[in-house]
Structures are given as structure tokens and as C-alpha cells.
Amino acid sequence: MTAMSSRLDDWVGPASGGTDMIWRRSLLMLVGMWVGILLLFWRDAADMAVIWWTSSTFNHCLLILPILGWLVVMRKTELAALVPVTWWLPLLYVAAGSFGWLLGDAASVALARQLGLIMMLQGTAAALLGPNVTRGLSFPLFYMFFLLPFGEEAVPALQLVTADMCMFLLGLFGIPAHIEGIFISTPAGLFRVAEACSGVKFLIAMVALGALISNLCFTSWNRRAIFMAACFIVPIIANGIRAFATIYIAEFRGIESAAGFDHVFYGWIFFGIVIAVIIGGAWRYFDKSPDAPAFDPARLQMPARFQVSAKAVMIGLGLIIAIPAAWPVIISAQVPPLPEQIDLPRPAGWQIVDHQSGQHWSPRFDGASRILYARYRNRAGQEVDFFAALYDRQSEGREIVGYGQGAIDPDGGWSWVENIPAPQGAKAEKIMGAGGVLRDVVSYYRIGGVTSGSASRIKLATMKAKLLGGDQQAAAILLSAPYKGKASQIAAINGFANDMGNIDKVADQMMGVR
Known part of the structure; x- marks a missing residue:
């Protein structure tokens, strides 16, 4: 002691x-x-x-902890007066x-x-x-928020922004291009604006760095606001230019050269250039002396x-x-288990067939208690894939909806193209696999008496069940069919859903909910 x-x-x-x-x-x-x-x-x-x-x-969050300690130590003389x-x-x-x-x-x-x-x-x-x-500790306490691993939720939006910027710049430079969702086709080939190309990692790190510099180098709140806006906007624009440059190089020097450029440039070199541009532009407007105290303890001496x-x-x-x-x-402790025996639905006019043909598609539902998968064919020769993921309860790593969950497994070779019109209570989307293979997927989620394709509605229903003790069994039912040539098979999916009957009853029977 x-x-x-x-x-x-x-x-x-x-x-x-x-x-x-x-x-x-x-x-x-x-x-x-x-x-x-x-x-x-x-x-x-x-x-x-x-x-x-x-x-x-x-990875930049690993630096936030020592930065927090440094910010507190910087204030020790002033804090000792309080x-x-x-x-x-x-x-x-x-x-x-x-x-x-x-x-x-x-x-x-x-x-x-x-x-x-x-x-x-x-x-x-x-x-x-x-x-x-x-x-006196207001900024270090606020800066603790940057320990949160947040921001990846913006990846889809940033992918679209990057793709649109590429299209604008390609048109400006006279390169013919066609866009479909996050896929851009040019004479050089087909390019996908992947999650890693969204620029989110540099945007998140730049905002964290910008907040620190705003506190250390500015006293004017107007200048702080302008600087933070630059830390948000400049990385997005810079990432769009980087993605365009990759496609541009592919047009004139081949895809291998473009991939090599992107591999070397898209890293700390890119981030360093962005930092230099932002700080270099703001340097002359810094209005806080490096020797200035973090705060005036006399002004904080209040009852x-x-x-x-x-x-x-x-x-x-x-x-x-x-x-x-x-x-x-x-x-x-009040949650009952799923039934021991769970049967696949038997819609009239459809029979289960071998599903080895075609490019493999497997949705992702981590931690599901039971997974059921089958391919059905009707007398007209239409085929529909049926997939069900059932949960007796949800917990960390066992969520029915969430980032990386659903029709597209980030590691499964399929990518989202666009949302398409969906039946009531469902979500429908077009996805693309290797070689440009297209597939439509209709997704239903059900928990606590609520059926929806909306992730937010299912999250709210899950919250209600877990807070108030309602039925926590959850089901995801996905119906899908690959394109035949360029023809969508959404009509076959809708026909299968109609023949299967009420989706609520189908899901409840599989979960054992009465």
C-alpha cells in the first residue's frame, strides 16, 4: 500500500x-x-x-488505448489542482x-x-x-468511443458510392463501361467493387485521427468542424479515384498490371498520402499552441x-x-428446445430431386441449431432450392440476421447485385456467382409471431422475445433458383411459395411453435 x-x-x-x-x-x-x-x-x-x-x-484501435493514457498524463498537472x-x-x-x-x-x-x-x-x-x-477529462472520456469497432455497416453504401465515382470518372475519360450494382464491365473485363475496396478501413481510421488532431491543434469549433468534414469526405473521394485508377490501368496495361498496382498502392502508402493531403491543407489553420495546457483548472473550480x-x-x-x-x-432458462424430428415441406405438385447440378450455393447462418436444404422440381421442370436455418435461441455468434449472414456467404463465392421486388413479408435479391452466374433469392425470417424480410423488424421482434420472455425460436426460410440463360426464375420461386402454403405455419411447424 x-x-x-x-x-x-x-x-x-x-x-x-x-x-x-x-x-x-x-x-x-x-x-x-x-x-x-x-x-x-x-x-x-x-x-x-x-x-x-x-x-x-x-487495427488502429490498438493505438487508442495508449493514446487515452497519454491524453490523461498530459492533463496530470491541471487535474492535480482539482x-x-x-x-x-x-x-x-x-x-x-x-x-x-x-x-x-x-x-x-x-x-x-x-x-x-x-x-x-x-x-x-x-x-x-x-x-x-x-x-477536465471530457476529451479522453469522449475518445473512448473510438475503441468501438464500428463503421463496417457503411460498407454496402460506400461500395455503391465508389462504383458510381468510378463510372463518372470512366465516362469523363471516355472509357465505355456498364454498371450493375457493384459490378462494372469495361472492354478490359468485369470488375467488382469488393468490400475491401469500399475504403471503410481508411475512413474509420481517418475520422479517429481527425478527432485527435482537432482536439490537439484547434481551439475554434468552426475549424474543428471543417477539419472533421475533410477527414470524412477526402478519404471517400480518394478511394474512388484509387478504384478508378485500377480500372484505368487495366484498360491500357492489362488486369495483371492493375492488380499489382492496387496491391502495392492500396495500403499504408494510400493512407499516408490521404493523411498528408488533409494535414498539409490544414496546417496553416492550426490555432492552438503545442505548449498550451489541455484546460484551465481555474475555470473548472465550481461548486x-x-x-x-x-x-x-x-x-x-x-x-x-x-x-x-x-x-x-x-x-x-425458460426457452424450450426445437423438435427432435423436423420434416421438409411437401408442397403439392413438387418433389425433392438431386441438387448436385449447377454452381453450389449455400447461405450462411452461423450457430444455427438445425439446417435443412433440398431442391424441388415440378411437372413443368421448374426447379427451386429450399433452405431453412432454425434456432432454438439466439446469442453472440448465433444471430439469424446480421452482417455476413443470409443469402450471401462472404466466403462462398457469391456477391450481391441488387434488390428486386419481393413478396409481402420477404426480402428478394439478385446475386452473382463465379463466371457471372445469376440467381434470385427470396428470404423470410420469423420469430415471436413476426414474419419479415426486414432485418430491423426481426431484430426488434428478437429484442421483445428476449426482454419479455416470449418465444425465442427463430427460422430463416430461403427460396432460390438460378437463372436459365438470362431469364429470371422468380416466377418459379413465387409458385413454389404459393404451393407450399402459409409461410408462417410452415416456419412454426418446423420450430415446434404452437
């Missing part, structure tokens, strides 16, 4: 004995609460760490994070749980350090309102944080 006190004394700097004891007590309570929170929600913390380490999109207190107002923020975690767990949205975890850590620090210290005892704050924090961790365990 003596050694720890000495280190704390060094950290907070010279102060009176009373202030020193208050800082020591506050920091010990904060460390204890943070350790308790991280142990209670260790799966979410571990998931974030794994994503930081394994996903190139979020006195921490305990107050109850941040408990509302902690409660919002706690409830957000519970909603994220109910909807199997990892990002919502991770956001809730970050908010609980932030709110705990504010509750145990007081309003004045919290204002602290809403103070309560440390004991009351610790009890409040413990109750607020423990409830969401316990609730899912209570609800999940």
Missing part, C-alpha cells in the same frame, strides 16, 4: 494531505469498479480486443449504458453491447471523480452539485450494472 501511495503521489503531483487522500481513494474506487465491470462483461471486452487484433479495419467528489447524476448515464447493453444482448447486436460497456466505464469514472474532474456519499454511489453503480448481466440468464 505504501508503494501504491507513492506512485499515486507522483501522479497527482504535490498537494495537501487531504486532497492527496481524496485522490487516492477516488482512483482506488475507480480502478476497482472498472475491474469489476470488465470482469462482469469480459466477453464483450474480449470480443473487442480480438477484433482490434484480427481485423485490419480496426478535487474529486462523488455525485449521482452520472448514474443516469450508466443506467443508459446498462439498458443499451441489455437491448444489444436481446437483439444479438454486439456493437450495442460494446457501446453499453464503454458508456458504463465512462459514467463510472464521472460518478466517482465529480463534475469538475469530469470536465459540485448533486453530491452523495461514496458508499451510495458504489451501491448504485453495483445495482445498475448487475441487472443487465443477470436478466438474460433468467430469461434464457
